[in-house]
Amino acid sequence: AQSVSQHNHHVILSEAASLELGCNYSYGGTVNLFWYVQYPGQHLQLLLKYFSGDPLVKGIKGFEAEFIKSKFSFNLRKPSVQWSDTAEYFCAVNERNAGNMLTFGGGTRLMVKP
Amino acid sequence: EAGVAQSPRYKIIEKRQSVAFWCNPISGHATLYWYQQILGQGPKLLIQFQNNGVVDDSQLPKDRFSAERLKGVDSTLKIQPAKLEDSAVYLCASSSAGTSTYEQYFGPGTRLTVT
Numbered sequence: 284a285q286s287v288s289q290h291n292h293h294v295i296l297s298e299a300a301s302l303e304l305g306c307n308y309s310y311g312g313t314v315n316l317f318w319y320v321q322y323p324g325q326h327l328q329l330l331l332k333y334f335s336g337d338p339l340v341k342g343i344k345g346f347e348a349e350f351i352k353s354k355f356s357f358n359l360r361k362p363s364v365q366w367s368d369t370a371e372y373f374c375a376v377n378e379r380n381a382g383n384m385l386t387f388g389g390g391t392r393l394m395v396k397p
Numbered sequence: 398e399a400g401v402a403q404s405p406r407y408k409i410i411e412k413r414q415s416v417a418f419w420c421n422p423i424s425g426h427a428t429l430y431w432y433q434q435i436l437g438q439g440p441k442l443l444i445q446f447q448n449n450g451v452v453d454d455s456q457l458p459k460d461r462f463s464a465e466r467l468k469g470v471d472s473t474l475k476i477q478p479a480k481l482e483d484s485a486v487y488l489c490a491s492s493s494a495g496t497s498t499y500e501q502y503f504g505p506g507t508r509l510t511v512t
Contacts, residue, residue, distance in 0.1 A: 326505045327440070373440070383499060
């Protein structure tokens with residue numbers, strides 16, 4: 284069974300700092316990749332996704348992620364974080380042609396200090 | 398467009414009691430999912446429905462958990478009897494089709510505490 288690893292459980296940054304959250308998955312086949320975000324008191328929502336094509340994908344609110352197939356990674360980045368980016372971030376993987384089932388990582392809780 | 402609705406938002410029960418959660422997906426979404434999210438972990442898929450049929454329930458503890466989606470719209474997830482380790486947030490999600498290219502939309506979840 285595939286698994287998804289997020290290496291950082293808690294990250295604390297100051298505003299304007301750069302962000303990179305790691306995500307690695309174990310499945311060797313073709314996958315779709317997602318980052319979801321959960322702001323305090325809100326439900327999970329999609330931040331960005333990768334299905335095919337350009338491995339550098341851009342999402343909402345200035346976030347981007349890069350798919351590196353050789354490293355089985357899909358790291359999330361943002362050049363300059365804001366206090367409003369305080370949230371929990373989840374990486375998720377779906378095996379292509381295996382239905383729409385998502386396997387989530389354990390999440391990274393980001394706190395941005397004003 | 399209205400989002401995925403879930404109720405109740407919070408539930409506290411004693412172990413060995415039963416509990417049921419309700420989900421109303423986004424209108425027109427054929428696929429519905431139930432996830433369990435234990436504190437400090439990512440969501441784990443319990444069951445996936447396509448219309449009113451089960452696509453995958455391999456991670457559903459069938460000795461105590463059951464789910465149904467009558468008429469292919471609303472769904473209920475039941476736990477009977479509950480155990481302490483069932484304390485979690487139960488998330489419902491829906492997508493417009495069962496293929497892997499469709500985004501899943503999540504509801505607010507039901508937070509269950511088993512004492």
